[in-house]
Amino acid sequence: MDYFVPLQFDNRPIKLPIQITGYKFNCLWPLKEDASVLWRLFNNVCLSVSVLCYIGTILGEFTFIAENISDIPAVAECLCTSFMGVQYIIRIFVLLSRQRPLRQLLRNFYRDIYFTDADDAALCKEINSIIRFINIFTQFYYVPMVLILGLYVYEVASVGMASPDKPFIYRMSFRWYDAQAPLQFIITAIYSGWLTISCVTIWTAEDYTLCMVLCHASFRYKKLRLDLEQLLETARADLRSGETRCTNLNLHIAFRRRLCDIFQRQQRLNGFVAEAKAHFTHQIFYVMSFGVLLLCVVSFQFQSSPISVEWSKYISWIISQTSQFLLIGYFGQMLMDETTELRNSFYCCRWEDLLALGDLRSNKLLLGDVQFAIMNSQEPIVFDGMKFFPLTYSTVSSALRSAVSYFMFLNTMSEN
Known part of the structure; x- marks a missing residue:
């Protein structure tokens, strides 16, 4: 296959986790730069069919809404899937437009x-212990998908294929063909079931990639802070291990050389983080905006539906959506905290111990380097959703509060 395979610094290929296969399943993983024409054509055809499946389902859902506008619980459930379909169509086109930047980012x-x-x-x-934590949470996203498909198969088996009122995975109404006819029903069941898998696998792949990038970038900043704590000892060790004499002037030079190396590493890291922010800003926006509506509507469905096996579906969706908010908020906050502490680490790297050992010129150069490093670390790095939603604990808590407010509004509308 002509899929892009990222390499480590020693040119070893990366073994991609199961979550990332969601990109490949949806034909959204970047191809190799020299991929064959036939493979590109096949990939584009599959992607076009996928988008048409999304559009057909959403049209059927909006038709159902127009026909049942007075039934608030039914409309709320239909809006839930409509929100998901619309946002994933947007996500697909955004990912398509960023294939080359995604390849370079990886x-x-x-x-x-x-x-x-x-x-x-x-x-x-x-890091590996935290990645296991990410694995558990993101793989839990598959639970609602399995429950939805399982409950659907159970409902169809209970009603029977000969019934003229066979259920669909999503609430849909089609005026342009008889979706209850055997062949049409099978086609509808296949593409709407595939749509469930598509949504969840894209969701899982994007969240896993975002959290993994934030985690490793945060620990790179943490590594810089640890190196700054040991900066003076490292400079002395350089003099002891090298051929340079251990004089006060040489200690100044070794300290400033190490400080400059850490600063350059920070700037390269800042460049990568800026590249990652540009890539993930759309995803964070969709999670924070559509996710609030989705959490609200699913909670309303859970509250308004009678006690049944379907409750498991709603409960798993609520847990998954809440976990998504908490998960990306945790790693966004982690990155912000690490970059905030970096400024203090530059200030506390024991540069003052060298002032008594150096002359006026050496001290002036040292203070200039330290001041420049501190000034360039003043602003913490915060990922955001198209400049609307900073990825922090406060934003996540606000999103959850908004979901509760919309949920209460829907309850009031339903009672009225």
Whole structure:
């Protein structure tokens, strides 16, 4: 297959986790730059069919809404899936427009940012424990998908294929063909079932990629802070291990050289983070805006429906959506905290211990370097959704409160 395969700094290919296969399943994973024409054509045809499935389902849902506008619980459930369909169509076109930047982002991430034991064994162990935490949460996203498909199969089996009122996965109404006829029903069941898998796999792939990038970038900043804490000892070790004499002037030079190296690493890291922010800003916006509406509507469905097996479907959706908010908010806050602390680490790197050992010129150069590094670390780095939603704990808590407010509004409308 002509899919792009990211490489580590030692040119070893990355073994991609199961969550990332969601991109490939939806034909959204970037192809190789020299991919064959036939493979590109096949990929584009599959993608076009996918988008048509989304559009057909959404049209059927809006027709159902127009016919049942007075039935608020039914309309709310239909709006839930309509919101998802619309946002995933937008996501697909945004990902398509950013195939080349995504390829470059992944190439830079695995080559320069991705942590391995060779970088720092202790930090790598800590990262792996956090990645396991990401794995658990993102793989839980598959639970609603399995429940929806399982309950649908159970309902169809209970009613029987000969029934003229066989249920659909989503609430849809078609005026232009008889969707209850055997062949049409099978086609509708296949593409709407595939649509469920498509939505969940895109959702999982994007969240996993975002959290993994934020996690490794945060630990790169943490590594810079740890190096700053050991800066003076490292400069002394350089003099002891090298051929340069251990004089006060040489210690100044070794300290400033190490400080300059850390600052350059910070600037390269800042460049990667700016590239990642540009890529993920649309995704964060959709999660924060559509996610609030989705959480509200699913909660309303859970509250208004009678006790039944379908409750498991609603409960799993609510848990997954809430987990998504908390998960990306956690890693967004982690990155902001690490970059905030970096400024203090530059200030506390024990540069003042060298002032008593240097002359006026050496001290002036040292203070200038430290001041320049501190000034360039003043602003913490915050991921945001198209400049509307900063990815922090406060934004996530506001989103959850908004979902509760919309939920109460729907309850009031339903009672009236």
